[in-house]
Amino acid sequence: xxxxxxxxxxxxxxxxxxxxxxxxxxxxxxxxxxxxxxxxxxxxxxxxxxxxxxxxxxxxxxxxxxxxxxxxxxxxxxxxxxxxxxxxxxxxxxxxxxxxxxxxxxxxxxxxxxxxxxxxxxxxxxxxxxxxxxxxxxxxxxxxxxxxxxxxxxxxxxxxxxxxxxxxxxxxxxxxxxxxxxxxxxxxxxxxxxxxxxxxxxxxxxxxxxxxxxxxxxxxxxxxxxxxxxxxxxxxxxxxxxxxxxxxxxxxxxxxxxxxxxxxxxxxxxxxxxxxxxxxxxxxxxxxxxxxxxxxxxxxxxxxxxxxxxxxxxxxxxxxxxxxxxxxxxxxxxxxxxxxxxxxxxxxxxxxxxxxxxxxxxxxxxxxxxxxxxxxxxxxxxxxxxxxxxxxxxxxxxxxxxxxxxxxxxxxxxxxxxxxxxxxxxxxxxxxxxxxxxxxxxxxxxxxxxxxxxxxxxxxxxxxxxxxxxxxxxxxxxxxxxxxxxxxxxxxxxxxxxxxxxxxxxxxxxxxxxxxxxxxxxxxxxxxxxxxxxxxxxxxxxxxxxxxxxxxxxxxxxxxxxxxxxxxxxxxxxxxxxxxxxxxx
Numbered sequence: 001x002x003x004x005x006x007x008x009x010x011x012x013x014x015x016x017x018x019x020x021x022x023x024x025x026x027x028x029x030x031x032x033x034x035x036x037x038x039x040x041x042x043x044x045x046x047x048x049x050x051x052x053x054x055x056x057x058x059x060x061x062x063x064x065x066x067x068x069x070x071x072x073x074x075x076x077x078x079x080x081x082x083x084x085x086x087x088x089x090x091x092x093x094x095x096x097x098x099x100x101x102x103x104x105x106x107x108x109x110x111x112x113x114x115x116x117x118x119x120x121x122x123x124x125x126x127x128x129x130x131x132x133x134x135x136x137x138x139x140x141x142x143x144x145x146x147x148x149x150x151x152x153x154x155x156x157x158x159x160x161x162x163x164x165x166x167x168x169x170x171x172x173x174x175x176x177x178x179x180x181x182x183x184x185x186x187x188x189x190x191x192x193x194x195x196x197x198x199x200x201x202x203x204x205x206x207x208x209x210x211x212x213x214x215x216x217x218x219x220x221x222x223x224x225x226x227x228x229x230x231x232x233x234x235x236x237x238x239x240x241x242x243x244x245x246x247x248x249x250x251x252x253x254x255x256x257x258x259x260x261x262x263x264x265x266x267x268x269x270x271x272x273x274x275x276x277x278x279x280x281x282x283x284x285x286x287x288x289x290x291x292x293x294x295x296x297x298x299x300x301x302x303x304x305x306x307x308x309x310x311x312x313x314x315x316x317x318x319x320x321x322x323x324x325x326x327x328x329x330x331x332x333x334x335x336x337x338x339x340x341x342x343x344x345x346x347x348x349x350x351x352x353x354x355x356x357x358x359x360x361x362x363x364x365x366x367x368x369x370x371x372x373x374x375x376x377x378x379x380x381x382x383x384x385x386x387x388x389x390x391x392x393x394x395x396x397x398x399x400x401x402x403x404x405x406x407x408x409x410x411x412x413x414x415x416x417x418x419x420x421x422x423x424x425x426x427x428x429x430x431x432x433x434x435x436x437x438x439x440x441x442x443x444x445x446x447x448x449x450x451x452x453x454x455x456x457x458x459x460x461x462x463x464x465x466x467x468x469x470x471x472x473x474x475x476x477x478x479x480x481x482x483x484x485x486x487x488x489x490x491x492x493x494x495x496x497x498x499x500x501x502x503x504x505x506x507x508x509x510x511x512x513x514x515x516x517x518x519x520x521x522x523x524x525x526x527x528x529x530x531x532x533x534x535x536x537x538x539x540x541x542x543x544x545x546x547x548x549x550x551x552x553x554x555x556x557x558x559x560x561x562x563x564x565x566x567x568x569x570x571x572x573x574x575x576x577x578x579x580x581x582x583x584x585x
Contacts, residue, residue: 005049005071006573012072013566016043019075020559027547028556035097035116035513036545037080040555044076082504084116085546087538093474095119097543100535102498103515105152105526106134114499114524116543117513126158132512138479139495139528147480147495152526155494157481159470165363166489168436168464171356171421173370174445175457179382179411181350181374184312186291189345190320192306194228194237196342199304200269201226203234214301218270222263240265242335243328244272246279252315252353254369256280256398257391260328273297273306278397280318281389283311286402291345306339311387313351313373319343350374352455358423359464360430363487366392366423368400370438372457381408382449386419388438394426405440407449413441436464465489477536479529498534499524 020041030036052067087097096118098104103114106129113134120136123129128136135154139147193199201215206224210217216225222238238244244261259279261272277284277297284296293309300307310318320341327335351373358366371387388401400423405415418437425432440447445460468487475481479496501507506521517524529537 003573005069007570009070009072010566010569010573012046012074013569014563016041016073016075017559017563017566021556021563023078024552024556024559027552028549031545031547031549033513033545034119035085035543036547037082037116038545038547038552039078039080041078042076044074046071046074080505080509081546083546084535085544087541088544089541091540093472093540094121095540095542096475096496097538097541098498098529098535099538101504102500102529102534103524104130105137105497105499105524106130106514107137107154108132108134111516112137112524113510113514113516114507115513115515119542122157122159126156126161128155128157130513132514134514136496138481138497141492141494145491145493147492149528152497155481155496157470157473157483157493159473162470162483162485163467164465164485164489164491165359165361165467165487166463166465167361167431167434168358168366168462170418170437170439170461170463171358171368171459172439172442172445172461173354173457174441174447174460175352176411176452176455177352177372177374177382177384177407177447177449177457178350178452178455179377179407179449180451181455182348183374183377184290184347184349184351186289186293186345187295187310187312187316187347188308188318188343189293190308190318191342191344192308192320192325192339193304193342194338195340198228199300200228200237200306201231201304203236204232205234210301215304216269216299217301218268218273218299220269221265222267222269222272223265225269237338238263238267238327239335240267241330244275244338245326245328246276247324247326248321249280249324250319251281251310252313252317252351252371254353254355263327269299269306273299276306276308278399280308280310281387281398282309283387283399283402286311286385310347311373312347313349313371313385313387314347315351315353315371315373316387317347350455352457354457354459356459356462358434358436358462359466360423360425360428360434362428362430363466363468364392364428364430365466366390366425366434368421368423370457370459372455375404379409381406381411381414383407384449386438388419388421390423392423392425394424394428394432396424401438405447411448411450413447413449416441475537475539477529477538479537495528496537497526498529498537499526500532500534501525 023041027038048068048070054066055064057063106113120128137152138155140153202220203226225237227235227237242263247258249256261275282295289312295311310316322337325339326337329335353371355369369389373385375383375385385404389398390400401421418439421438423434465487468485470483472484481493483493502522506518507515508518
């Protein structure tokens with residue numbers, strides 16, 4: 001008699017192979033899906049009907065095996081292939097792929113998902129998101145762009161919006177200073193009077209009056225200085241409300257910045273001399289020049305002349321013309337040129353100047369002038385003095401810093417300690433003072449002192465930057481996001497996080513290239529790329545599907561064959577049953 005069991009056995013085979021074709025079809029359909037993980041359907045036989053359990057060997061028999069008839073095939077489940085797909089360059093630095101174990105962590109609402117598809121982009125509020133709008137999680141940075149570990153948060157990359165500036169911290173000078181250059185003998189000597197032969201005098205009744213024998217005192221108020229062209233008349237040379245200006249004064253080969261002093265009823269001659277000394281950048285801390293002159297601006301109270309002595313070195317030589325000093329009335333008109341300069345000596349000595357731009361904490365350019373002047377020669381080598389000046393040095397004038405450096409008798413730099421330069425930035429809105437290290441050597445940039453026709457120096461390195469806007473970013477192998485700014489600075493913007501699982505095949509596929517934690521996946525271990533078994537991140541690349549088309553086609557052939565064979569079983573059982581029915585007719 002034909003058995004209906006064969007019909008149901010064949011039916012189970014049809015169902016199993018059709019389900020297998022579903023899995024194969026899904027794999028083939030996702031052959032080009034980013035980071036897709038293929039699956040396979042696993043079969044197992046159904047329980048068998050026991051016709052006879054079998055017997056054990058005995059003295060007279062050898063024993064018999066079980067007599068069982070199977071009832072068909074069963075679907076045991078699916079297994080996902082979690083091996084990595086091929087890493088393919090995409091040409092877009094925003095694309096990311098994980099080379100090794102791990103998943104990117106993304107968030108939708110309050111729920112975390114895990115994905116290997118790294119086609120990330122920024123949304124309207126600069127958050128990094130996947131193609132479905134899920135936020136990419138990682139580690140942010142503090143105000144100093146240091147990564148804050150352990151606290152997951154949506155990653156933000158504000159391209160075109162984030163702006164930064166950096167204050168200068170280090171500058172370096174290089175070149176050669178002519179060791180055989182002429183030694184200095186003195187600085188510039190300029191006498192400032194009412195004319196070539198007349199100094200200044202105080203008016204009768206000046207408060208305070210000059211000491212006996214003196215024409216004027218440093219404590220004399222400017223409004224009490226008499227017009228040199230009208231002696232004895234009491235006509236004032238200066239008036240309250242006027243402004244004293246210095247313009248176009250030359251120092252070496254450069255023009256000094258313009259400067260002005262507001263004249264009040266209390267402004268004294270000493271105030272004027274202090275202003276001039278600061279505006280001319282005369283450094284008074286270096287001691288006397290070789291000719292005995294003391295650098296600075298001083299008053300000869302008996303003659304009434306104001307004497308200007310510059311620092312030594314040709315780059316410190318001052319040129320003051322009559323038109324360079326002027327008095328300006330409150331209405332902006334020029335009252336007069338109050339000084340007649342008489343230059344009796346020029347600054348000499350081998351000297352070289354260079355300049356560069358530093359930046360304060362707001363990114364404001366700060367002009368820095370550096371002058372190197374030979375000071376002495378001996379059997380041990382040469383000694384040079386540096387002068388650092390800045391027209392942007394608030395309240396304290398041009399002179400910023402000075403010191404000496406030494407070279408041995410082979411022209412090699414002995415002084416390796418950098419100079420600390422401090423520029424006053426009061427009332428600028430920036431951090432004050434601006435302080436940076438000024439280095440005289442470093443690698444191939446070392447300053448030397450060898451005999452040459454002339455000295456040649458230049459600033460070979462300077463950090464700091466003006467305001468810059470974030471223009472681009474890239475992700476390193478450790479997941480660190482580095483932002484590139486328009487001013488050349490590079491800053492860390494965050495770090496991509498990676499999650500690993502004990503059993504990745506236990507994750508539940510949520511579709512859209514997303515997985516969530518499953519009952520058998522274990523809890524995620526969230527770390528940074530390259531740590532705790534996690535793979536590294538490859539920027540500008542995407543992970544391809546790990547579907548093997550050749551293998552899938554073979555499986556499809558086997559599944560088709562299995563389906564046809566099981567349908568043949570059903571047809572054969574049907575034919576047997578039809579034959580049985582024929583016998584009953």
